[in-house]
Amino acid sequence: MPRSEIELPYRIEYLSILDENGNLDKELEPDIPDDILVKLHREMLSGRRFDERMLNLQRQGRIGTFPPIKGQEASQLGAVATLKNSDWMVPAFREALAEFWRGKPRENFILFYGGYDEGGAVEEGRNDLPVAIPVGSQMLHAVGIGMGIQYRRKDDVVMTFFGDGATSEGDFHEALNFAGVFQAPVIFICQNNQWAISVPRSRQTHAKTLAQKALAHGLPGIQVDGNDVLAVYAAAREAVERARTGKGPTLIECFTYRMSLHTTADDPKKYRSEDEVKEWEKRDPIPRFQAYLTQKGLLTDEVVEQLEADIAQEIQGAIDRAEKLMAREVDPLDMFNHTFAELPPSLILQRQEAELDLSLRKEEDRHD
Amino acid sequence: MTKMTMVEALNLAMRQEMEKDDRVIILGEDVGVDGGVFRVTDSLISTFGEQRVVDTPLAESGIIGTSIGMAVYGLRPVCEIQFSGFSYYIFHQLEAHAARLRHRSQGRFHVPLVVRTPCGGGVRALEHHSESREAYYAHTPGVKMVIPSGPRNARALLVSAIRDPDPVVFFEPKALYRAFREEVPEEEESMPLGQPQLVREGDDVTIISYGAMMVPVLEAADSLKEKDGIVAEIIDLLTISPLDDTLIASSVQKTGRAVVVHEAPRSFGPGAELVARLVEKSFYYLEAPVKRVTGYDIVYPLFAREKAYMPDTGKIVQAVKETLEV
Ligand SMILES: Cc1ncc(C[n+]2csc(CCOP(=O)(O)OP(=O)(O)O)c2C)c(N)n1
Numbered sequence: 198m199p200r201s202e203i204e205l206p207y208r209i210e211y212l213s214i215l216d217e218n219g220n221l222d223k224e225l226e227p228d229i230p231d232d233i234l235v236k237l238h239r240e241m242l243s244g245r246r247f248d249e250r251m252l253n254l255q256r257q258g259r260i261g262t263f264p265p266i267k268g269q270e271a272s273q274l275g276a277v278a279t280l281k282n283s284d285w286m287v288p289a290f291r292e293a294l295a296e297f298w299r300g301k302p303r304e305n306f307i308l309f310y311g312g313y314d315e316g317g318a319v320e321e322g323r324n325d326l327p328v329a330i331p332v333g334s335q336m337l338h339a340v341g342i343g344m345g346i347q348y349r350r351k352d353d354v355v356m357t358f359f360g361d362g363a364t365s366e367g368d369f370h371e372a373l374n375f376a377g378v379f380q381a382p383v384i385f386i387c388q389n390n391q392w393a394i395s396v397p398r399s400r401q402t403h404a405k406t407l408a409q410k411a412l413a414h415g416l417p418g419i420q421v422d423g424n425d426v427l428a429v430y431a432a433a434r435e436a437v438e439r440a441r442t443g444k445g446p447t448l449i450e451c452f453t454y455r456m457s458l459h460t461t462a463d464d465p466k467k468y469r470s471e472d473e474v475k476e477w478e479k480r481d482p483i484p485r486f487q488a489y490l491t492q493k494g495l496l497t498d499e500v501v502e503q504l505e506a507d508i509a510q511e512i513q514g515a516i517d518r519a520e521k522l523m524a525r526e527v528d529p530l531d532m533f534n535h536t537f538a539e540l541p542p543s544l545i546l547q548r549q550e551a552e553l554d555l556s557l558r559k560e561e562d563r564h565d
Numbered sequence: 566m567t568k569m570t571m572v573e574a575l576n577l578a579m580r581q582e583m584e585k586d587d588r589v590i591i592l593g594e595d596v597g598v599d600g601g602v603f604r605v606t607d608s609l610i611s612t613f614g615e616q617r618v619v620d621t622p623l624a625e626s627g628i629i630g631t632s633i634g635m636a637v638y639g640l641r642p643v644c645e646i647q648f649s650g651f652s653y654y655i656f657h658q659l660e661a662h663a664a665r666l667r668h669r670s671q672g673r674f675h676v677p678l679v680v681r682t683p684c685g686g687g688v689r690a691l692e693h694h695s696e697s698r699e700a701y702y703a704h705t706p707g708v709k710m711v712i713p714s715g716p717r718n719a720r721a722l723l724v725s726a727i728r729d730p731d732p733v734v735f736f737e738p739k740a741l742y743r744a745f746r747e748e749v750p751e752e753e754e755s756m757p758l759g760q761p762q763l764v765r766e767g768d769d770v771t772i773i774s775y776g777a778m779m780v781p782v783l784e785a786a787d788s789l790k791e792k793d794g795i796v797a798e799i800i801d802l803l804t805i806s807p808l809d810d811t812l813i814a815s816s817v818q819k820t821g822r823a824v825v826v827h828e829a830p831r832s833f834g835p836g837a838e839l840v841a842r843l844v845e846k847s848f849y850y851l852e853a854p855v856k857r858v859t860g861y862d863i864v865y866p867l868f869a870r871e872k873a874y875m876p877d878t879g880k881i882v883q884a885v886k887e888t889l890e891v
């Protein structure tokens with residue numbers, strides 16, 4: 198027959214386990230240890246509160262522009278919670294909560310968005326790359342790390358995050374392609390929050406899903422309800438298992454929503470309707486999960502109340518620590534640090550020039 | 566005449582060129598409905614529609630690559646790259662094709678496109694949002710590199726860039742977007758590319774700069790005049806490349822001394838080319854070594870340290886005095 202359907206190894210599935218009305222698909226309900234479930238909830242809530250506090254700080258001019266994560270708590274944590282410590286994580290710039298889960302101190306976030314390069318520091322032993330602001334550029338690094346893991350015959354995996362907008366960049370397709378060709382142990386987590394600043398998802402691709410981008414590169418792709426932490430966790434766990442056992446990469450599209458601003462420099466009223474935001478508020482990832490845990494007997498109102506108090510204190514602690522560091526007069530000459538392993542002679546001279554310049558500026562200030 | 570910010574002046578340039586010439590179309594991320602993250606293309610979509618003000622997918626290489634095709638086909642794409650720190654994705658298309666198609670086709674095709682992109686620091690931004698990498702583009706044969714320094718010349722230069730038959734990279738110093746207003750005539754005004762401008766006359770020293778650094782340069786000149794009686798001649802490059810050094814040479818032949826100022830890193834920056842030209846053409850007139858006041862050769866720091874990175878008025882004054890002490 199001259200014309201027949203070519204059979205592809207994969208089809209695109211959609212996974213939802215706990216829906217916005219709290220309905221649970223018992224058959225799909227993943228087996229997750231209670232302590233992890235409770236921790237997931239705690240961190241989601243903590244992420245939400247942290248976001249709110251940061252917005253406050255930003256409005257007060259205590260930190261600069263930053264990208265809020267409101268609405269994407271489940272799609273970040275459900276994914277990252279399936280990793281081991283020795284695994285690697287390669288984030289974009291909106292995955293603060295995933296980074297906190299991995300151990301990044303919250304004060305580093307505040308320092309970073311407060312304008313201090315020190316906030317970018319990655320602690321020894323945490324196998325995460327720092328934030329990557331150039332959209333779509335970091336997934337290739339994840340694939341390279343995955344290829345390194347293969348080369349060293351380790352059983353670690355790499356998880357990389359990116360937005361819906363990022364799937365338009367050429368580098369995204371190169372990353373999927375390399376991962377497919379070399380069967381690298383990489384889990385691609387697309388945070389499809391429906392918007393890339395003012396550009397809707399429909400403008401990024403004519404395709405029905407982002408998950409199907411995997412098919413052209415010969416890897417499995419799945420779309421999950423990104424506001425359902427159980428679904429994200431289940432899909433990610435499967436993908437991690439596949440990668441860890443040498444069965445190659447997976448693309449997971451978390452269908453979620455950016456409930457807040459793109460960054461604090463953005464005004465969404467220019468391009469999206471309040472109604473749309475309201476609709477998505479009904480699908481908020483936190484209340485449905487909280488109800489699920491309450492039903493399971495893992496949470497009570499009192500516990501949540503206590504949690505809120507603990508979280509508030511924790512965040513305040515991070516703010517205090519960061520502001521202490523910021524108040525301390527940091528040496529501007531540290532900007533020369535970490536340019537190279539060793540400062541070359543020409544830069545030692547420039548550093549001296551800067552030192553002189555800064556001391557002259559101080560004198561001038563005194564004269565004025 | 567109306568007093569306008571640079572944002573408004575740039576908007577006016579595009580609006581008028583689009584009214585006159587249906588070949589002009591705008592492409593970029595968030596340029597349509599949102600009007601650009603700095604609002605430079607504000608409301609153009611409501612006047613000219615989605616066909617001419619195109620919100621593209623998030624792909625800089627895609628924006629320039631397709632613009633090259635449009636330009637070859639006879640259109641005049643004006644692309645916005647949201648920040649110059651994200652323009653490296655365009656570099657390959659620009660260097661490999663936009664800059665060369667005229668030559669490769671031996672004159673059959675040319676690529677009249679404009680890449681508008683905000684550059685420079687001083688706005689408390691995130692990483693990749695403060696750099697000045699004009700040297701990359703100035704170093705690319707076949708590409709013109711323009712950087713205005715105020716609302717009026719921004720408007721006039723953008724008009725010329727849009728009309729230019731060759732690719733122009735147009736850096737907009739974002740620190741100046743709303744820093745001050747200037748009278749900008751409603752009627753059409755353009756300004757030739759490739760012509761530095763004599764901003765102030767003076768006999769003691771020549772200060773050469775461009776873009777956002779023109780602000781501290783002029784402040785430094787005021788201070789030198791008031792406090793020290795030093796009268797500086799000031800030249801604003803406006804076009805970085807191709808660089809016409811006639812004015813620079815004649816000025817320095819008069820003053821015998823020069824200071825070059827830019828916020829871009831020093832080594833291999835535009836200042837290096839300026840100094841080389843001075844050595845080539847005015848060596849015997851120089852009475853002191855030429856000084857460069859520039860950014861350092863380091864990764865641009867986050868904003869807690871950006872003041873320390875950025876050349877300021879005092880540093881320019883100091884450099885001028887040192888030049889005059891010799
Ligand atoms: C290469 C590049 N181009 C443009 C930008 C400016 N920018 C920052 S975020 C963003 C939208 C990103 O959308 P998406 O990938 O969906 O991630 P989200 O912001 O929704 O998390 C844009 C255009 C950038 N940071 N990098």
Ligand SMILES: [Mg+2]
Nearest residue numbers: 360361392393
């Ligand atoms: Mg998005």
